[in-house]
Amino acid sequence: MDTITATGPHERLAAALAVEMEAVNDLIRQRMASEHAPRIPEVTAHLVEAGGKRLRPMLTLAAARLCGYEGDHHIRLAATVEFIHTATLLHDDVVDESARRRGRPTANLLWDNKSSVLVGDYLFSRSFQLMVETGSLRVLDILANASATIAEGEVLQMTAAQDLRTGEETYLKVVRGKTAALFAAATQVGGVIAGAPDDQVRALHDYGDALGIAFQIADDLLDYQGDSRATGKNVGDDFRERKLTLPVIKAVARATAEEHAFWQRTIEKGRQEAGDLDHALSLMRKYGTLDATRDDANAWAEKARHALTALPESDLRQMLSDLAAYVVARLN
Amino acid sequence: MDTITATGPHERLAAALAVEMEAVNDLIRQRMASEHAPRIPEVTAHLVEAGGKRLRPMLTLAAARLCGYEGDHHIRLAATVEFIHTATLLHDDVVDESARRRGRPTANLLWDNKSSVLVGDYLFSRSFQLMVETGSLRVLDILANASATIAEGEVLQMTAAQDLRTGEETYLKVVRGKTAALFAAATQVGGVIAGAPDDQVRALHDYGDALGIAFQIADDLLDYQGDSRATGKNVGDDFRERKLTLPVIKAVARATAEEHAFWQRTIEKGRQEAGDLDHALSLMRKYGTLDATRDDANAWAEKARHALTALPESDLRQMLSDLAAYVVARLN
Numbered sequence: 001m002d003t004i005t006a007t008g009p010h011e012r013l014a015a016a017l018a019v020e021m022e023a024v025n026d027l028i029r030q031r032m033a034s035e036h037a038p039r040i041p042e043v044t045a046h047l048v049e050a051g052g053k054r055l056r057p058m059l060t061l062a063a064a065r066l067c068g069y070e071g072d073h074h075i076r077l078a079a080t081v082e083f084i085h086t087a088t089l090l091h092d093d094v095v096d097e098s099a100r101r102r103g104r105p106t107a108n109l110l111w112d113n114k115s116s117v118l119v120g121d122y123l124f125s126r127s128f129q130l131m132v133e134t135g136s137l138r139v140l141d142i143l144a145n146a147s148a149t150i151a152e153g154e155v156l157q158m159t160a161a162q163d164l165r166t167g168e169e170t171y172l173k174v175v176r177g178k179t180a181a182l183f184a185a186a187t188q189v190g191g192v193i194a195g196a197p198d199d200q201v202r203a204l205h206d207y208g209d210a211l212g213i214a215f216q217i218a219d220d221l222l223d224y225q226g227d228s229r230a231t232g233k234n235v236g237d238d239f240r241e242r243k244l245t246l247p248v249i250k251a252v253a254r255a256t257a258e259e260h261a262f263w264q265r266t267i268e269k270g271r272q273e274a275g276d277l278d279h280a281l282s283l284m285r286k287y288g289t290l291d292a293t294r295d296d297a298n299a300w301a302e303k304a305r306h307a308l309t310a311l312p313e314s315d316l317r318q319m320l321s322d323l324a325a326y327v328v329a330r331l332n
Numbered sequence: 333m334d335t336i337t338a339t340g341p342h343e344r345l346a347a348a349l350a351v352e353m354e355a356v357n358d359l360i361r362q363r364m365a366s367e368h369a370p371r372i373p374e375v376t377a378h379l380v381e382a383g384g385k386r387l388r389p390m391l392t393l394a395a396a397r398l399c400g401y402e403g404d405h406h407i408r409l410a411a412t413v414e415f416i417h418t419a420t421l422l423h424d425d426v427v428d429e430s431a432r433r434r435g436r437p438t439a440n441l442l443w444d445n446k447s448s449v450l451v452g453d454y455l456f457s458r459s460f461q462l463m464v465e466t467g468s469l470r471v472l473d474i475l476a477n478a479s480a481t482i483a484e485g486e487v488l489q490m491t492a493a494q495d496l497r498t499g500e501e502t503y504l505k506v507v508r509g510k511t512a513a514l515f516a517a518a519t520q521v522g523g524v525i526a527g528a529p530d531d532q533v534r535a536l537h538d539y540g541d542a543l544g545i546a547f548q549i550a551d552d553l554l555d556y557q558g559d560s561r562a563t564g565k566n567v568g569d570d571f572r573e574r575k576l577t578l579p580v581i582k583a584v585a586r587a588t589a590e591e592h593a594f595w596q597r598t599i600e601k602g603r604q605e606a607g608d609l610d611h612a613l614s615l616m617r618k619y620g621t622l623d624a625t626r627d628d629a630n631a632w633a634e635k636a637r638h639a640l641t642a643l644p645e646s647d648l649r650q651m652l653s654d655l656a657a658y659v660v661a662r663l664n
Contacts, residue, residue, distance in 0.1 A: 091453060094426075095446040112429040117449055120489045121423060124456060125479035132476045137467055144464045147457035155369040155450045178462040 009322035017061045043119040056081045056186045063190025068287040073134040081186045083127035090120035139189045146185035153177010180212030203310035210304035217297040220245035236277040252291035300330040341654035349393045359411040375451040388413045388518045392573035395522025405466040405525045413518045415459035422452035471521045485509010487523035512544030542636035549629040552577035568609040582621035633660040
């Protein structure tokens with residue numbers, strides 16, 4: 001999720017939206033304060049100031065502007081979306097027992113799990129207050145549904161991640177929960193707050209959904225074939241952490257009995273030995289699952305770009321289209 | 333919180349609201365289901381079916397009925413309030429590393445911390461969907477603010493609980509966060525959904541707020557002087573867990589240098605020895621802080637009963653009044 005480099009369409013978006021993003025950042029700083037509990041801004045600042053790419057709030061701002069919005073509720077919604085994202089990161093790090101995030105020690109390591117759980121809850125409630133301030137029940141409905149999809153996807157991931165019966169359909173649900181639901185809500189509420197017609201709102205939702213899925217599939221693929229200097233990850237981290245991602249799911253689906261036993265031992269039981277990662281990669285190559293996964297990512301990126309055709313042509317639309325292309329360009 | 337016995341006004345409320353509570357329970361069962369993630373209803377059922385008193389949803393139903401409401405949104409709001417409560421219990425148990433809740437092993441012990449965090453998030457998002465369905469922005473505003481107060485209170489409790497500088501003002505903020513904010517929101521939204529006039533809505537808020545505070549102060553007092561057969565708790569649990577509650581805060585405020593060192597050793601540093609609980613109790617008796625705490629609880633209960641005078645007389649109003657009296661009757 002954080003592997004966009006310094007020359008991509010992300011930077012052009014950031015430049016085009018610089019004034020509004022400054023307002024979003026001001027609002028985030030203002031609302032993460034707590035008069036009573038100084039631990040809250042400490043923990044939040046650690047994460048918020050750590051240099052995340054602010055991709056989700058930019059999507060909201062871009063969507064609203066693209067639909068001709070001239071008010072200021074999109075600033076609140078952009079901050080809302082970033083708060084929801086930050087809250088899920090805090091809870092994810094507790095769930096994954098992560099030690100590092102965005103190149104820094106995680107909050108659960110620096111403070112404790114308690115702080116991560118409770119400050120995450122606080123940010124959720126702050127995001128909730130912000131969206132209520134827009135006075136739009138339709139926005140609230142979209143974000144409530146996105147929140148439920150996110151939470152359900154997280155639980156599903158926890159229970160399905162090491163179960164070899166997990167198929168592509170479940171994988172897609174998990175990906176929608178962990179990534180695409182918030183992307184889709186971020187773009188959709190931008191259109192809704194702008195009062196865009198239904199077909200444009202639907203197009204913005206579809207763009208965010210497909211972009212998020214392409215993003216996550218690309219991330220999962222790069223884990224097996226990325227350049228670790230570019231991605232900041234080591235090849236095979238997901239394998240070592242026994243995560244069932246698309247390249248493995250496709251290989252399990254075609255596995256012989258012997259191969260199935262290999263996946264059971266390494267993923268389900270977690271009894272990994274030297275040479276296992278190489279063998280896993282050879283099975284993925286044998287069945288062409290890395291290529292097939294790249295094809296899937298490309299198809300979702302293409303779907304995202306296609307969705308944009310329902311929206312008026314503009315520089316911003318081009319940047320969103322380029323962003324979708326960029327997500328998968330890293331793979332090709 | 334769960335020490336109401338079988339003959340109190342709680343049971344009369346439950347009888348008066350039986351039909352609507354059945355609808356609330358049906359809705360809870362329906363909405364805690366998850367098509368994709370069976371772990372969710374497993375964890376939730378463990379807690380929801382464990383026989384909590386459902387006090388908060390009853391407060392919402394009673395408030396709506398008291399204000400003459402004839403629609404069905406109060407059912408949704410009652411379920412909302414119970415979901416928020418259940419979600420905070422799940423997260424609390426992770427934060428407190430609790431092993432038992434309502435006489436049963438906690439979810440974090442039966443499953444794991446991950447499940448408690450994520451299923452709690454899921455229930456929050458479900459509560460959010462339910463309240464959006466009422467279409468009332470005012471209700472959403474009240475519940476968003478209550479959520480923020482709850483989360484802030486929890487963080488404050490975590491950082492202030494073992495700090496001897498914590499005074500009565502901070503204690504009250506923590507109590508509002510952990511108990512009174514949701515009580516107050518539960519009663520207030522009942523009035524709002526009924527379209528009650530502002531003075532009645534304010535009275536319902538004040539009733540819930542004062543009831544919640546009386547409730548929590550009573551609980552904290554019973555920890556030091558309750559009958560463990562009646563309360564289900566052991567005398568001094570809070571002392572052993574180094575929780576700064578009102579009887580201790582009042583004793584610390586009057587402590588001599590030597591006594592202050594005693595509180596520092598036992599509460600701040602947690603180096604407790606045999607006989608420390610007896611000495612703590614003797615210090616509380618010396619300064620009359622148990623009596624003073626009971627006076628505070630009585631005053632809040634009286635405030636709750638007084639708030640009700642702004643509402644139309646009825647059997648339900650009498651039951652709410654009796655409930656406030658009952659909360660402190662246990663102390664006298």
